[in-house]
Amino acid sequence: MKSKDAVLSLSALAQTSRLAIFRLLVKRGPEGYTPGDLIQKLGIPAPTLSFHLKELQRACLIEARREGRCLYYRADFDCMNALIAFLTENCCSLGSAGCEVACAPVAARSQPRTPLQRKRA
Amino acid sequence: MKSKDAVLSLSALAQTSRLAIFRLLVKRGPEGYTPGDLIQKLGIPAPTLSFHLKELQRACLIEARREGRCLYYRADFDCMNALIAFLTENCCSLGSAGCEVACAPVAARSQPRTPLQRKRA
DNA sequence: TTCATAATTTTAATATTATCAAAATAACAG
DNA sequence: CTGTTATTTTGATAATATTAAAATTATGAA
Numbered sequence: 097m098k099s100k101d102a103v104l105s106l107s108a109l110a111q112t113s114r115l116a117i118f119r120l121l122v123k124r125g126p127e128g129y130t131p132g133d134l135i136q137k138l139g140i141p142a143p144t145l146s147f148h149l150k151e152l153q154r155a156c157l158i159e160a161r162r163e164g165r166c167l168y169y170r171a172d173f174d175c176m177n178a179l180i181a182f183l184t185e186n187c188c189s190l191g192s193a194g195c196e197v198a199c200a201p202v203a204a205r206s207q208p209r210t211p212l213q214r215k216r217a
Numbered sequence: 218m219k220s221k222d223a224v225l226s227l228s229a230l231a232q233t234s235r236l237a238i239f240r241l242l243v244k245r246g247p248e249g250y251t252p253g254d255l256i257q258k259l260g261i262p263a264p265t266l267s268f269h270l271k272e273l274q275r276a277c278l279i280e281a282r283r284e285g286r287c288l289y290y291r292a293d294f295d296c297m298n299a300l301i302a303f304l305t306e307n308c309c310s311l312g313s314a315g316c317e318v319a320c321a322p323v324a325a326r327s328q329p330r331t332p333l334q335r336k337r338a
Numbered sequence: 339t340t341c342a343t344a345a346t347t348t349t350a351a352t353a354t355t356a357t358c359a360a361a362a363t364a365a366c367a368g
Numbered sequence: 369c370t371g372t373t374a375t376t377t378t379g380a381t382a383a384t385a386t387t388a389a390a391a392t393t394a395t396g397a398a
Binding site for chain 3: 130131132142143145146147149150165166167
């Protein structure tokens, strides 16, 4: 990851609402949340939320998929990994100290499937 | 570390000049650099540099000590540790996965002492 | 097609942040 | 005290970010 990309990612996370959104999406895992879900949970007006989601997307920290009429946003763990790697390598003098940090969604391991997913199986 | 502090730290690092300053200070280790050093290395005007140093200091990412008529700024590794811990715990779903990231200056481990340090020993 | 809902985009106003020149301050040497 | 160097503060301007309201697009159902 280049310094320029790191600044972009850091900027995206350096805002109260966006950090809150991202934390929710991380906790949620691969299934993701729709903007509607996030509006309910965070109380952010729709246009404002949309703006912040776009910022996070621009920094490649989240990605969206469409399912019917809903969009589902989820955290991009590869990108978050890259950011943490950049910080530990460049801002920590740790270098490759044998400690491989790998971000992965907790939810991916043992979460009940959604009704939609069950329908498909 | 609270979410509010994390936003402050992230904001401080989310700017090209400040990230560059911080990376230099991390590489440098405990001895630190004076504003004059940084002006030479980065070509930033003195008032702009001073502004950015204060921002980094406000986020507790760097600290200063005076030595004669010079100020020496150095990275605050405890604070950086706290930030990385926050990110891995809250934005990575890693939790305490047995991977303890600890930031420390490379310079602290195996760098030839400065003339000043030799004089004191 | 027409309607209702989900989500985004545009617009526009406000707030925050960055930049840098000029003046002010701090520390020291003579 | 006076002059010199290092650094910060002030203050003015430019750039960017934030947000709400209104308009627009897209989707699925009737």
